[in-house]
Amino acid sequence: MDEFAAETKVEWREWGPEAFATAGRAGKPVLLALRASWCEECHEMDRTTYAEPRIAANVNDGFVPVRVDVDRHPRVRDRYNMGGFPSTVFLTPEGTVITGATFLGVDGFREILDAVRRTWDGSGLEAGSVPRALADADPPGGALSARVEGHMVEQLLAAYDDEFGGWGTDVKFPLPRTVEFALVRARDQATRTLEAVRTRLTDTHDGGFYRFARNRDWSDPSREKLTDENAALVRAFAHGYRYTGEEAYLDTAARGVDYLTTDLWTGEAFAASQGGADAYYRLAATERADADPPSVDDTVVAGHNALAADALLTVAAYTDDERARRYAERALDALRGLVREDGAVVHYRDGDETGTAGLLVAQARALVALTTAGQVLGDAGPARAVADYTLDTLRAESGAFRDGPTDGPGLCDRPLYPLDGGVRGRDRPDGRRGGSLRRGGRAPA
Amino acid sequence: MGVEVAHYAAAVARLRDPRVVAVAAPAGSDLHRAALRLADHETAVVPRDDRPPDGEALLIADGDQAGGADDPPSLERLLTD
Structure with missing residues (x-):
């Protein structure tokens, strides 16, 4: 169990068949608590809520409390996400959803406990x-038409914020893959968005990119730093430099590399994330030197290391930067250590503990890294085995891919066909990280 | 399908019109490094490829040969045409 669980008075159990059997x-x-180490x-x-003695006693007495790290269990995240983290979800012993919410204070939590109890008893x-x-x-499928690209260009034009850059007029996410799409199709949107990210979402003191801004004008950043998002931004800035020759983009990419290879380097691989404790970031630069930085989650996640290797290789390809290449090779070593002989990628490793093998997100990101390694270093390693495993085990008849094996407790035995693993966990407009599985809500695109 | 999944549209575009710069030289050679810098980010670069003559590069667009180059300047001309 994670270190923060000890701050609560709840007797948490691990996600697994035992918890559901006990409930039965x-x-x-x-009671399923979805959380992340970077989530303030x-x-x-x-x-507060889980440390309140009477609430904890109530939970321990009347429920089977299960705590899940969403970075380690993306299949659980994508099936039970209530629109942000924390997600607080009440399930039957069969894993179906009774009700749920996101953050709950003491009073709200008390109310929902009573309501769930009444519903369950009735x-x-x-x-x-x-x-x-x-x-x-129903898995998505069908021919790939030219309309897809044209439609997306129309979407860019419709959603672009002409005043502040970026897309949308609510919270602002950097959307590095959208920037890359725009670089060759709507260059001005791409460069103005890169400029906004560069000036508003970078931590000018410690380096790295904050996750998103809460306001349309890119102010009030949510300051957690995720390795996969940081890597994707490094790559987008490198590509931005490739298209414009703008040194500021190269400099921003290089500073992103600095951050990843120092603060987020565990000694053998890239860590998963760094928390966004506001108190630390409100300190003046001189005070920060004496303060403890927000904690780093040093879980070695295959997909995060894959995207970091991909980004560093992109920088190395454009600049011949030796350090970027060296760390990319080390991240590739860490990644290969998580690829089984049959091509299944193990989702994460933390000491002796390892995650599920064969999740779509891990397979897909590993392929990104390995194919980039093939292009830049001339060695794609086990790319073919990883691709074959993905095709053989995750592809449905329609051609769509499941998000992972179709077994496991709760609703994990029900297939889910994400359009984009990275997109499904994307935050909702309310600024909380969330998917689209809210009860009665729309299915993912 | 909103802007958050533009990546999907990029993948579709690449699949419908795949572009490859095949380089018959090892990774790290001048011609290969030039290909990495000159090819746009939706074009694949393949070092040590046996399709072009030794020491040359070949642009392959949707499976068809679309021009060759035997040094970085000629590759730049080919890719910026």
């Missing part, structure tokens, strides 16, 4: 339902 035997609902509101809920297993995206999981 005891006739109790499961998750820590807040640990320190309806039992009937109280649960399967989120729509899982209930009618």
Whole structure:
């Protein structure tokens, strides 16, 4: 269990068949807490709601509390996300959803506990339902038409914020893959967005990119730094430099490389993320030197290391930067250590603990890194085995891909066909990280 | 399908009109390094490829040969045409 669990008074269990079996035997609902190590509101809920003795006693008594790290368990995240983290979800022992919410303070939590108890006592297993995206999981399919690209260009034009750069007029996410698409199709949108990210979302003191800005004008950043997002931005800035020759973009990419290879380097691989504790970031630069920086989650996630290797190789390809190449090679070593002989990629490693093998996000990101390695270094390593495994095990008849193996507790045995693993976890406009599986909500695109 | 999944549209575009710069020289050679810098980011670069003559590069657009180059300047002309 993560270090923050100890701040609560709840007797958490690990995600697994045992927790659901216990719930079934005891006739109790499961309380599923979805959290992330970088998530400040998750820590807040640990320190307040879950530390409140009467609430904790109520939970320990009447529920089977299960705590899940969403970075380690993306299949659980994508099936139960209530629109942000923390997600607080109540399940039947069969894994169907009774109800859920995101952050809950003491009063809100007390109310929902009572409501869930009444529903459960009244309806039992009937109280649960399967989120729509899982209930009618018709995989997407069909021919690839030229309309897709044209449609997306129209979307860019419609969503672009002419006043402040970036897309949308609410919260601002950097959307590095969208920037790359725009670089060759709507150059001005791409460069103005890079400029906004460069000036508003970079940590000028410690380096690295904050996750998103809460306001349309790119102010009020949410300051957690995720390795995969940082890597994707390094690559976007490198490509931006390739197209414009703008030195500021190269400099921003180089500073991103600095951050990844120092603060987020564990000694043998890239760590997963760094928290965004606001108190630290409000300190003056001189005070920061004496303060403890927000904690780094040094879980070695295959997909994060893959995207970091991909980004560093891109920088090396454009600049011959030796350090970027060296760290890319080390990240590739770490990644290869997580690729099984049959081509399945192990999602993460933390000491002796390892994650599920064969998740779509890990397979796809590993392929990004290995094919880039093939182009830049001339060695694609186990790319073919990884691709074959992905095709053989995750592809449905329609051609669409499942997000992972179709087994596991809860609703993990129900297939999910994401359009883009990275997109499905994207935050909702309210600024919380979230997917589209809210009950009764729209299915993912 | 909103702008958050522009990456999907990029992948579709690349699949419908794949562009490859095949380089018959090892990774790290001048011609290969030039190809990495000159090819746009949706074009694949393949070092040590046996399709072009030794020491040369070949642009392959949707499976068809679309021009060759035997040094970085001629590759630049080919890719910026």
